[in-house]
Amino acid sequence: MSALINALSTRELAEIDDEISHAPYRSAVAIDALKIVQAHRGWVSDESIKALATYLEMSAAELDSIATFYNLIYRRPVGDKVILFCDSVSCWIRGCAKLEQHIGDRLGIKRGETTADNRYTLLPVPCLGACDKAPVMMVGDDLHENLTADSIDAILADDSTSRGEHD
Numbered sequence: 001m002s003a004l005i006n007a008l009s010t011r012e013l014a015e016i017d018d019e020i021s022h023a024p025y026r027s028a029v030a031i032d033a034l035k036i037v038q039a040h041r042g043w044v045s046d047e048s049i050k051a052l053a054t055y056l057e058m059s060a061a062e063l064d065s066i067a068t069f070y071n072l073i074y075r076r077p078v079g080d081k082v083i084l085f086c087d088s089v090s091c092w093i094r095g096c097a098k099l100e101q102h103i104g105d106r107l108g109i110k111r112g113e114t115t116a117d118n119r120y121t122l123l124p125v126p127c128l129g130a131c132d133k134a135p136v137m138m139v140g141d142d143l144h145e146n147l148t149a150d151s152i153d154a155i156l157a158d159d160s161t162s163r164g165e166h167d
């Protein structure tokens with residue numbers, strides 16, 4: 001058991017312990033613990049699922065099903081930034097399919113893929129709760145609304161500039 005838990009860093013364990021201290025039982029912090037691991041590692045591996053499940057006193061299958069259900073937990077490696085592109089009904093009516101194609105052409109990837117330079121992963125996501133501003137997407141933590149091909153170009157150009165073109 002301790003060998004499994006060693007797969008988690010001291011910092012991750014401290015942050016998870018903090019969540020546990022406010023919870024009625026250990027497994028109640030499952031989603032927060034998954035988010036903590038993802039914040040440190042970028043995604044949640046099978047090894048991390050097993051270690052976390054042991055630490056939270058729940059089965060790995062149970063934790064895996066929570067992680068799979070919660071679509072902001074990534075169970076495969078992703079790029080530095082994830083582009084979450086809403087393809088639910090309001091965004092679809094307002095042309096998200098064409099815009100997704102535009103992003104894909106621009107970055108050279110399809111949904112589910114990561115750019116060769118590991119900068120972006122493009123993932124579809126159910127409604128982001130901003131239907132009145134459709135079509136919308138998130139780039140990292142930033143929500144972008146009323147998207148057009150031009151605004152997407154500007155968002156990606158700004159993002160490249162803010163990260164430095166020569167990094």
Ligand code: FES
Pocket residue numbers: 086087088089090091092126127128129130131134135136
């Ligand atoms: S359908 Fe896209 S934000 Fe709701």
